[in-house]
Amino acid sequence: MAGPTTARRGDERNRKPKRKSPAGASSPAPKGGGKGGKKGGGKPGSAGTAGARTGLCRLLPRRPRLVLWALAAALVGAGAGWVLYGSGWLRATRVDVAGVEVLSAAEVREAAAVPLGDPLISVDTDAVADRLRERLPRIESVDVSRDWPHGVAVEVTERQPRAIVEKDGKFVEIDGSGVRFATVDRPPAKVPRLVMEAPADAPGTRRFGRPRLEREGVRAAAALPSDVRRDTRVIRVRSYDSIIMELTGGRTVVWGSGERGDAKARSLTALMKAAHGAAHFDVSAPGAPAASGS
Numbered sequence: 001m002a003g004p005t006t007a008r009r010g011d012e013r014n015r016k017p018k019r020k021s022p023a024g025a026s027s028p029a030p031k032g033g034g035k036g037g038k039k040g041g042g043k044p045g046s047a048g049t050a051g052a053r054t055g056l057c058r059l060l061p062r063r064p065r066l067v068l069w070a071l072a073a074a075l076v077g078a079g080a081g082w083v084l085y086g087s088g089w090l091r092a093t094r095v096d097v098a099g100v101e102v103l104s105a106a107e108v109r110e111a112a113a114v115p116l117g118d119p120l121i122s123v124d125t126d127a128v129a130d131r132l133r134e135r136l137p138r139i140e141s142v143d144v145s146r147d148w149p150h151g152v153a154v155e156v157t158e159r160q161p162r163a164i165v166e167k168d169g170k171f172v173e174i175d176g177s178g179v180r181f182a183t184v185d186r187p188p189a190k191v192p193r194l195v196m197e198a199p200a201d202a203p204g205t206r207r208f209g210r211p212r213l214e215r216e217g218v219r220a221a222a223a224l225p226s227d228v229r230r231d232t233r234v235i236r237v238r239s240y241d242s243i244i245m246e247l248t249g250g251r252t253v254v255w256g257s258g259e260r261g262d263a264k265a266r267s268l269t270a271l272m273k274a275a276h277g278a279a280h281f282d283v284s285a286p287g288a289p290a291a292s293g294s
Helices: 004-013 046-084 105-112 125-135 203-208 210-223 227-229 259-274
Strands: 092-099 141-146 149-159 165-166 169-172 179-185 192-197 232-239 242-247 253-257 279-283 291-292
Touching: 004 203, 092 105, 105 125, 105 149, 105 259, 125 141, 165 210, 179 227, 192 210, 203 210, 210 242, 210 259, 227 232, 227 242, 227 259, 253 259, 259 291
Parallel strands: 092 149, 165 192, 192 232, 253 279
Antiparallel strands: 141 149, 165 169, 169 179, 232 242, 242 253, 279 291
């Protein structure tokens, strides 16, 4: 009679025995390969940590270099500042003057008032130029520059008198712009004398004013051809439209107003060549000049 024992044996026969792995065989490697069990290997976050360590190693050598460069730049700047301001190598010790004709170099140096002994870099060249123009009206323009290592160079252009006005026994020099820039005891050679003959109550005088009429006379003198200007002795201003030049040899030139000076100068040059023996020339209308007398 079959009992529980027979049933238990049937179950054991139906069960498949488990296969044992051969000795020394390793278990299948997990997906992702390599030690560590995950793709990329190692523990989680190990790749980021290694990258940070590598970046830090790369930065460390650069920092000392940056510090050295900064120190070097600071030393160079300090050295340059000491050479320019603190040392005695680049000091202003002389003032070189050029371009003077009537003025003397000593006058220019005194008016310039350059602080000799100071660092050359600290000399304010613009201030020197301003002092010269203010203290010496004869100076029309001036250029001031540093002449390393010890000099200050001053290049002067003086005003040129185009007319003079007699006043109290002295002579006032006037340039081509009508600027009165100097009073001298003797009149400069070959500079015409300006004579104002316009009546104070004349309409033109009241309209333009005496200073404007004076400037028109000087403007006419400045526009004269150079050879005619040398021969001009007197400029008579009778009104705004009536300016007359008196030349050597009893010759006269009717100029008219101070306008169109270049055209009048060209007409006068041509007229004097064409009428060589004439004594009176009229270029008040430069398109229709006239000559007369002998």
